[in-house]
Amino acid sequence: MRSTHRADLHVHTINSDGAHTAQELIDRSAKSLCLLSFCDHDTFGAYSSDLVLPKTMRLLPGIEMSCQVGDSDLHMLAYFPKGLTGEILSWGRLLETDRKERVLNGVSQLRESGVPLLWKDFEAETGSSVPCRSHVARALIRGGLCDSAGQAFRQWLRQGIFRRPQITAEEAFQQVHELDGLTYWAHPQADQIRTHGERLIKAGLDGVESLYKNLGTPHRKVAREFQETHELGACGGSDLHRESPRLKIGQFAVDTRRLDARL
Known part of the structure; x- marks a missing residue:
């Protein structure tokens, strides 16, 4: 090619x-x-x-x-x-800092709302990357809280929890x-x-x-x-x-x- x-x-x-x-x-x-x-x-x-x-x-x-x-x-x-x-x-x-803050805050909000998302699962998915909601979705899957990214977004990640x-x-x-x-x-x-x-x-x-x-x-x-x-x-x-x-x-x-x- x-x-x-x-x-x-x-x-x-x-x-x-x-x-x-x-x-x-x-x-x-x-x-x-x-x-x-x-x-x-x-x-x-x-x-x-x-x-x-x-x-x-x-x-x-x-x-x-x-x-x-x-x-x-x-x-x-x-x-x-x-x-x-x-x-x-x-x-x-500056853009990167804002993204990190809003994703981390969103994870905290999910946990405070009763979703048993573990920080270690989120950190395992994110590593040294700039975090995205897709990392949160993967962490929810890793923790056995949902079966797919689609389910994660429908159930938790589109509800205004992330600023x-x-x-x-x-x-x-x-x-x-x-x-x-x-x-x-x-x-x-x-x-x-x-x-x-x-x-x-x-x-x-x-x-x-x-x-x-x-x-x-x-x-x-x-x-x-x-x-x-x-x-x-x-x-x-x-x-x-x-x-x-x-x-x-x-x-x-x-x-x-x-x-x-x-x-």
Whole structure:
């Protein structure tokens, strides 16, 4: 599989809720991708080590931010084509701290509500990663309190126990732009576009993840129409967290010629 014109701009590492190291993802996709971006949840941790890149691959620094958008919490992607600076990394640590605080507080709230979730199970799932609700779901499974992540989210993790992220989309976009970055709406759903689209346009949205692997046909259609109407850029990726028989590392790719040229 030739890497020419093949990109994946949405991959997770062990620094948030992924299963693979950044270097492993680079090494195993080197022959199939020419452009790769780690977009971990509220952290640039994947970029903190000395990564070895093949000459045929470019690494685009990115992050997946959780933002308040009206009464919803949505995910936004930020990319920094000019590279990461100390100022960008410092800002990323603020996002990381907020995420750690709200997840840890959520675990405490669950325990106080009577859910017998053990800290040792949560810590075993999180390790040194920046915690996510998916870690909490895995800890609940580990402790025998539920059978699946889906059950964990339905029963405990969608009830407002976890506080909202502090940053609003407006604040995030302003900060990203001041840091010479670009903002994209991650895996946008049709109903979200109809509800929040105009607000995000006014906030300075640069593009839409309309080339996202798991975007269903109706949602993709609305996302592309929204993108074209507002002359926004496009990005996309696999959102790979863990390799599976159905999705191997480096298997999914977007043609780079369909991406926002600014990336």
